[in-house]
Amino acid sequence: MTEVTDARIARRQGISLWRQIALAIEREITSGSRHPGDRLPTEAELSARFGVNRHTVRRAMESLEGSGLIRVEQGRGSFVAEDVLDYPVGPRTRFSESIRRQNREPEGRMLRIAEVPAATQVAEALGLRQGCSVVAAERLGLADGRPMVIGTHYFSSQRFPRIAALLAEDPSITRALALSGVKDYRRLVTRIVARMPTPEEATLLQQSRSRPVLVTEAVNVDAEGRPVEVGIGRYAAGRIQLVVES
Numbered sequence: 001m002t003e004v005t006d007a008r009i010a011r012r013q014g015i016s017l018w019r020q021i022a023l024a025i026e027r028e029i030t031s032g033s034r035h036p037g038d039r040l041p042t043e044a045e046l047s048a049r050f051g052v053n054r055h056t057v058r059r060a061m062e063s064l065e066g067s068g069l070i071r072v073e074q075g076r077g078s079f080v081a082e083d084v085l086d087y088p089v090g091p092r093t094r095f096s097e098s099i100r101r102q103n104r105e106p107e108g109r110m111l112r113i114a115e116v117p118a119a120t121q122v123a124e125a126l127g128l129r130q131g132c133s134v135v136a137a138e139r140l141g142l143a144d145g146r147p148m149v150i151g152t153h154y155f156s157s158q159r160f161p162r163i164a165a166l167l168a169e170d171p172s173i174t175r176a177l178a179l180s181g182v183k184d185y186r187r188l189v190t191r192i193v194a195r196m197p198t199p200e201e202a203t204l205l206q207q208s209r210s211r212p213v214l215v216t217e218a219v220n221v222d223a224e225g226r227p228v229e230v231g232i233g234r235y236a237a238g239r240i241q242l243v244v245e246s
Contacts, residue, residue, distance in 0.1 A: 009050055018059035021050050025060065029069055029080055036082040040070060065208060071238050073206035081238065085143060089216065090245030091186045094174060095141045095149070104143040108171035111138040111150075111204075113164050115157055122154045125219045125230045133157040135164045139171055140204060147205045148240050154230040173229070182222050185229070191217040192242060197234070205236045212237050 009020040028034045041049065046057045061078055064070045071081045087098055099106035118126065118134040126134065134154045141149040153173060155163045166176040177185060194212045202209045214235040222228050235242065 009052075017050075017052050018056045018063065021046070021052070021057060021060035022063045024050075025064060026069060034080050036080050038080045040078040040080065042077065062210070065211070068238065072208040072211075074203055074208065076206060084238070085148070085240045086243045087148075087235070087240050088243045088245050089187070089190050089192075092184075093187050093190075093218070095151075096172070096174075099141075099143045099148075102143075105145075107142040107145070109140045109142070110167060110171040111140055113137045113167055115164065118154070121217075122230050126154065126156050126227045128156060135160065135167075137164070137167050137173075139173070143239075146239065148236055150201060150204055150234045152232045155228070159228075177228060182228050185220045185222050188219045188221045188225075188227070190244075192244075194237065201234055205234070207236050207238060214240075214242055216242070 009017060009024070011017070025034075025040070034040070040046075040061075043054045043057045043061070046060075047054050050057070061070065061072070065072055065078075069081055070078050072078050085099070085102055085104065087095075095108070096106040114136050115133055116136050117131045118128055120130050122128075122134060123130045123132060128134070135157050137153045137155070139151045139153065140147055141151060157163075160177075160180045163176055163180055166179055167173070170176065193215050195215060197205065197207065197209060197211070197213045199209065201213060205213070214233075214237050216231070216233040216235070218231045218233070219227055220229045220231065
């Protein structure tokens with residue numbers, strides 16, 4: 001990367017200082033001086049470079065993030081935004097397969113596994129009575145080491161008594177279900193909404209709390225049409241877009 005050192009901004013020229021800073025950084029990105037994935041200077045460094053206070057720099061960075069040119073990762077800093085990945089949502093949706101098809105390396109990290117009483121929505125989708133025991137497995141899906149989605153997956157404890165132990169050994173949902181007798185499954189229904197992330201979701205996805213997440217609520221069924229899993233996914237909207245397949 002070639003560092004741009006021209007820090008001249010025009011004062012009292014009718015264009016706000018933060019806007020001039022945003023335009024200067026935008027030119028560096030669009031000209032190729034800064035590449036996708038490059039870490040940007042800190043607020044303190046940019047303040048010194050342009051001779052302004054941090055509030056002015058912060059306003060410029062918020063503008064660039066809002067336009068999708070940069071991404072902000074909590075605790076790590078600001079980076080030039082990369083290409084957004086397509087994630088197909090169809091009858092057979094598999095995270096690892098979708099990521100590999102785009103020449104990225106998928107990874108799954110199990111965050112927590114617990115046996116909990118089924119909430120009304122989960123119980124109805126799984127064909128259980130409200131309050132019946134279900135296994136809730138929360139998993140972080142990554143592409144090339146970058147977090148893309150937090151998924152919470154619910155399974156009937158009675159139908160899949162070994163699912164918790166299997167997922168503790170291997171975070172793959174597909175392999176755990178195969179070892180539990182479900183060789184294949186398909187998506188019955190998916191609901192998609194957008195909302196702002198919780199503080200924990202923003203931290204796990206390494207994104208700003210000012211950027212939304214895409215939330216999917218899905219029910220997967222086996223070959224006989226019996227429900228096997230209810231999944232709630234929270235996707236980093238700045239890195240992944242959902243493509244609905246017929």
